[in-house]
Amino acid sequence: MxxxxxxxxxxxxxxxxxxxxxxxxxxxxxxxxxxxxxGEPLIVLSRLVDWLFINRDVYIHLGVTLLETCLAFFIGTVGGTACGLFLGLSPRTSIVLDPFIKSFNSMPRVILAPIFCVWFGLGIWSKVALAVTLVFFVVFFNVYQGVKEVSPAILSNAKMLGANRSQLLRTVYLPSATSWVFSSLHTSVGLAFVGAVVGEYLGSSMGVGYLILQAEGTFDINTVFAGIVLLTVCALSLDALVGFVEDKLMVWRPKNDDTQRI
Structure with missing residues (x-):
């Protein structure tokens, strides 16, 4: 049809x-x-109503989780973009570091959580560090690939017009990598939440992940689903914000035609 x-x-x-x-x-x-x-959807809804409008005791936990998520998202995005640009423009350095990057990327992130707890304590920074490791590599590999995918013809034309290295970075490499960056950011939003919540699971006294863990300990499946729904709505909201910024910054990109057929 x-x-x-x-x-x-x-x-x-x-x-x-x-x-x-x-x-x-x-x-x-x-x-x-x-x-x-x-669980039961009506009870899950009542839990959410109680959290958000009656007792309103979830906001402090939600604030902690959102703070961890936003910090990890920002740090991972900036770090991944900078490293992706640097290695994309430095082929020799990328060849030297390639086995180390692949080794660290292949490492299960969860095993780093206890190490981060020792290094940064049980506060928010251990959760931020874990989430950063998830966000960083997604952004890094997308930016790195975006730089490598720059058309040689465009580079040659820019060089013939007298563009120096900084001008090439600003007018050729960054625009080429921008679409790759935003593509990775939509994935990174969810991963930032994953890192924050997993960190709260492994050691925390605050956050939505902590509430879910407490509910699991008493087999309260409805509260578990209420926490999942709350986190999902927050993740979708952040993803929509990323999409809004993407549309504002990438006005040159052609719009999808709503009259297309599938």
Whole structure:
């Protein structure tokens, strides 16, 4: 079947899928044996309402998690972009460091969490450090690839026009890497949340991850799902913010045609 990709039709199908999932979840949770494992959507909603509007005790935990996430996102993005540009423009250095970068990237990040707790303590910085290791490499490899993908013809033309190294960086390499950077940022938002929450799991007295861990300890599956929903909404909001900034900065990029057919 062929659907017109108008925004209204897309929203309709998205809402239909979401409604179907929620209705199926509600019907399945009518059985107590099933509800023990998947929770009940109405109770999950009541937990969220209680957290956000009645007791309002979740905001301090949410603030801690968001602070860890934003710090990790910023540090990882800046560091990954800088290192990606440097190694992309320094082929010899990249060849020398290549095995070390691949080794560190292949290392399971979770095993670093106890080390970061020893180095930075149980405060926010151990969680930030863990999340930075997740964000950094995603941004780094995208920027590095973006620099390597610069057209030789464009470089030759810029050099013929007398562009020096700094001008090439500003007018050729950075614009080429920008689309790769924003592509990586959409993935990095979720990874920053993952790093922060995993860090809170392993040692914390604050944060949404801590609330979820406490609920798991008492087999309160509804509170666990409430925490998951809250984190998901926050991650989607940050991703939408990244998309908004992307649209403002990359005005030269052609827009998708809503009249296309799929």
């Amino acid at each position: 062929i659907f017109s990709k108008s925004s209204l039709q897309i929203k309709f199908w998205q809402l239909l899928i979401l409604s179907s999932v929620l209705i199926t979840w509600h019907l399945a949770s009518r059985s107590l044996n099933v509800a023990f494992f998947i």
